[in-house]
Amino acid sequence: MIGKIIGALVGRQLDRRDGDSGVKGAVIGATVPALLRRLGPLGLILGGAYVAKKAYDSRKAPKV
Template sequence: MIRSAIGALVGREIDRRDGQGGLKGAAIGLVAARLLSRMGPLGLVLGGGYVAKKAYDRRQARRRGESV
């Protein structure tokens, strides 16, 4: 269940980065989640850390009034 959530969040970040959305982010998120879960607890920590950093950066940008 955690793997699916992290995969979805990673896919969403990739879709936001390229601005087009669609299948690309979902596919990369699925692959990233599969790879991270194969790495065991370290992979889940790395994936969760990536998502947390993106959320933190977005929050800081909102506080400064920047566009994300």
């Protein structure tokens, strides 16, 4: 349950970046962890790869 709440909060913040209400991001953020869990090891690999790619991109982004 806590994972769904955290996912929804993160999704809401991501969706608010474009000026919308954040509801779509909250729904996506709450459902993605459940979907990845259902995929089993493949979901774990996909989720880890996504997080690693985001971390890599943020480190390589030019500092302002």
